[in-house]
Amino acid sequence: QSVLTQPPSVSGAPGQRVTISCTGSSSNIGAGYDLHWYQHLPGTAPKLLIYGNNNRPSGVPDRFSGSKSGTSASLAITGLQGEDEADYYCQSYDSSLSGSVFGGGTKLTVL
């Protein structure tokens, strides 16, 4: 059971918009700690997609955006493309565990 909760899977057709939620608690997201998102293709290195809740590293398309409110956060992907099919993970810090925590991951399928 992951500290941060994500839906196991989401799907969308090319061109559509999808969102992936990440729910935490008062000891992580709710405590104001930054929330980050990663894109992971099996067999490759996870890629930092969004950091500090809503910032994109250089090279990440603006189709990807993040938001945070209360004890939850969301990743939105607009103009869905086949290459977006991957696993997505959220990550933050948890003061109870005194360390980094990840969500269980969400598999995005592009129909």
Added chain:
Amino acid sequence: QVQLQESGPGLVKSSETLSLTCTVSGVFITNYYWSWIRQSPGKGLEWIGFLYYTGTTNYNPSLRSRVTMSLDTSKNQFSLKLNSVTAADTAVYYCARLLDYSTSSPFDHWGQGTLVTVSS
């Protein structure tokens, strides 16, 4: 550019010690915090711990009693040792760099990962 590469045995016997090394290129390891993360088959990512060249470490409480991380600045490498392994420690192990010194720093560079299987 920054590159990380994990290396070590792909097969470890149960009750023995898992040892992995991460070789860093493109930056000096003394300038950043470094971490190990793993992913068990069919499961999500699990943070193992981080370390800094000063010797500062922080380990996942669930693994703290079995984990040791260290650095070799002369080789620009850092290492992970996990003792008394069981089948539950079978996973792909990633080394990663923390973007900054904040407690909630993201991991901005990752290795490709190395699969370690614990056999009985």
